[in-house]
Amino acid sequence: MMVAAWTTSALAADANDWRRTAETDLDAMHDILVANHPAMVVAKDSAPFRAWLETGRVEAKKLLPAVRDELTYFDLLRFYAGGFRDSHIGAYWLKDPGRLKRPYIWPGFNLAWAGGGYIVTDHPPDTALPPAGAQLVACDGVPATALAHDRQERNGQDLTLDSQRRRHAFWLLWAGEGSLFLPPLKACTFTLSGGGPASSYALTYRPTKADSRPAPPARAQFGLSRWGQDGWWIGAPDMASDQAWKRTLTAVKTHLQAMRRARTVVVDVRGNTGGSGDFAYALANLLWGADMVNAGKPDLGPVVYRASRLNRDQLAAYLPQMKEINVQTGSAAILRRLLARYDEAIAAGRTTFTEEAPGRNQPLRPPPNPLRGQVIVLTDGACVSACLDLVDLFLALPNVRQAGTETDADTIFMEMTKAPLPSGHAGISFGHKAWVERPRGSNVSYHPTPGLSWTGNPADDAGERAWLAKAAGATP
Missing domain, CATH: 3.90.226 (2-enoyl-CoA Hydratase; Chain A, domain 1)
Structure with a gap:
C-alpha cells in the first residue's frame, strides 16, 4: 500500500509539473510571436493571426487540467500553434522524438474523403463493421463535420483544404492513448451505399497492425x-x-x-x-x-x-x-x-x-x-x-x-x-x-x-x- 500511495503521489506531482511547464511554454509561444512575427506590424492578412493570438491562448489554457505528461503537453502546444492556420507556425520537439510515439488503436476499418463525405474503405468481410462504401453520418451523436473539427482541426489540421481532408480522413476514427483530442468513440451511424435508413455500429477498438495503416503516398524521385x-x-x-x-x-x-x-x-x-x-x-x-x-x-x-x-x-x-x-x-x-x-x-x-x-x-x-x-x-x-x-x-x-x-x-x-x-x-x-x-x-x-x-x-x-x-x- 505504501508503494502504491507513493506511485500515485509521484504521478500526480509529475502531472502538475507538466501542467506548469505547458503553461509557461504556452505563454512563451505567445510572447515570442508578439515580439517577432510580422503579422503584428502589417495589416495584410493579419486579422486571423491577431484574433487567435489571444483567444487561442485562452482556449489552450482551458486544456491545462487535462495535461499530465509530455504527450499531452505537446498536444496543447500543437493546438495553439495549429489554430493560427499558418503552415509556417508550428511547435516542434527538441528531445528524443521517440518519446512522443503515442500508441494508437483503431476500430477495424478506415475512412476516405470522397464526394464531400467520409466513406468506409475496403476491409475484410465482417458484419460487425460498416460495409465498404458506407458514408459516416455521426459518432456518439456528433455529426461527421463537427467530429472532424473536434478530432482533427483542434489537433492542428486545416480541413478547409480538400487536400488536408483527403490526407487525414483515414485516421478520423482512430484513438490515441491519452490524447487530448482522440478519445475512443462508442458508436457511429452510416448511410449505406444502396440507400435506406442510417445504420448504427458499435465500435470495438483493437491494436493497430501493419495493414491498418495506408501505404505511403507516391513521392517524386530526384x-x-x-x-x-x-x-x-x-x-x-x-x-x-x-x-x-x-x-x-x-x-x-x-x-x-x-x-x-x-x-x-x-x-x-x-x-x-x-x-x-x-x-x-x-x-x-x-x-x-x-x-x-x-x-x-x-x-x-x-x-x-x-x-x-x-x-x-x-x-x-x-x-x-x-x-x-x-x-x-x-x-x-x-x-x-x-x-x-x-x-x-x-x-x-x-x-x-x-x-x-x-x-x-x-x-x-x-x-x-x-x-x-x-x-x-x-x-x-x-x-x-x-x-x-x-x-x-x-x-x-x-x-x-x-x-x-x-x-x-x-x-x-x-x-x-x-x-x-x-x-x-x-x-x-x-x-x-x-x-x-x-x-x-x-x-x-x-x-x-x-x-x-x-x-x-x-x-x-x-x-x-x-x-x-x-x-x-x-x-x-
Whole structure:
C-alpha cells in the first residue's frame, strides 16, 4: 500500500509539473510571436493571426487540467500553434522524438474523403463493421463535420483544404492513448451505399497492425529521366537538397535542347514540402531562359521584414550553410545585404524594414518560347511553402498546366525563424517576413487544370503516371 500511495503521489506531482511547464511554454509561444512575427506590424492578412493570438491562448489554457505528461503537453502546444492556420507556425520537439510515439488503436476499418463525405474503405468481410462504401453520418451523436473539427482541426489540421481532408480522413476514427483530442468513440451511424435508413455500429477498438495503416503516398524521385517516346520527367521531392538539385540541374542542362523539342516535360513535386525557392528559378531559367522568366514571373511586390534580434540572428545562421547553387543565384550576397538592413533597423529602434521588388528589365518584346511542348507540374497535398513558390512561377509561364491533386496552402508570412521554449522540451517556428502584395493570398491552394485531377490511390505511382500520359495527351 505504501508503494502504491507513493506511485500515485509521484504521478500526480509529475502531472502538475507538466501542467506548469505547458503553461509557461504556452505563454512563451505567445510572447515570442508578439515580439517577432510580422503579422503584428502589417495589416495584410493579419486579422486571423491577431484574433487567435489571444483567444487561442485562452482556449489552450482551458486544456491545462487535462495535461499530465509530455504527450499531452505537446498536444496543447500543437493546438495553439495549429489554430493560427499558418503552415509556417508550428511547435516542434527538441528531445528524443521517440518519446512522443503515442500508441494508437483503431476500430477495424478506415475512412476516405470522397464526394464531400467520409466513406468506409475496403476491409475484410465482417458484419460487425460498416460495409465498404458506407458514408459516416455521426459518432456518439456528433455529426461527421463537427467530429472532424473536434478530432482533427483542434489537433492542428486545416480541413478547409480538400487536400488536408483527403490526407487525414483515414485516421478520423482512430484513438490515441491519452490524447487530448482522440478519445475512443462508442458508436457511429452510416448511410449505406444502396440507400435506406442510417445504420448504427458499435465500435470495438483493437491494436493497430501493419495493414491498418495506408501505404505511403507516391513521392517524386530526384533526377531527370525520359518519359515515353517524346517526353521528359523531372523529379523534385523537396526544395532543400542542394547536391540532388545540382545533379538534376546539370542533367537538365545536358539534355536541354532535346527537352525543348519534346512534346511534354513533367515537373514532379509530389511530396515536396518546401525549402528554398531559388531552385525553382534555377530550373525555370534553364528551361525557358532568364529573359522569358524575368518577363513572365509573378510580380510579388515588396517584402516587409519584422526587425528583431531573434529574426536577424536566425538569418545570419544561414550564411555559413550557403551552397554552390545558392551562391550562383546570388542568395549569399542578398543575405549579407539583408543582415545590414536588419542591423540598421534594430539600431534605430524600428520594428520593420521593407525590401522593394527588383525591377523587371522588360525586353522590348517578349522573347519566343523556346519550349515546343507543354509543361506539366504534378502536385499533391504536400506542396507548401517554396514548393508553392515553384507553382506560382511555373504557372505564370507559357503553356504550363497543373496535374495531380490540390496543393496545400500557406500564408504571406514566410521564411522560417525557430526558437526554443523555456522548458527546453519544444520550440516554435514561424515566418519572419511578409509578401504584402503577393498575388496569391494567404491559405489559397492550387487546384489542377480541369481534366487533370488524379482521383486514384495516392500510393499508386505507376497508375498515376499511366493516367497522366493519357490525360495530358503524352505519347506513352
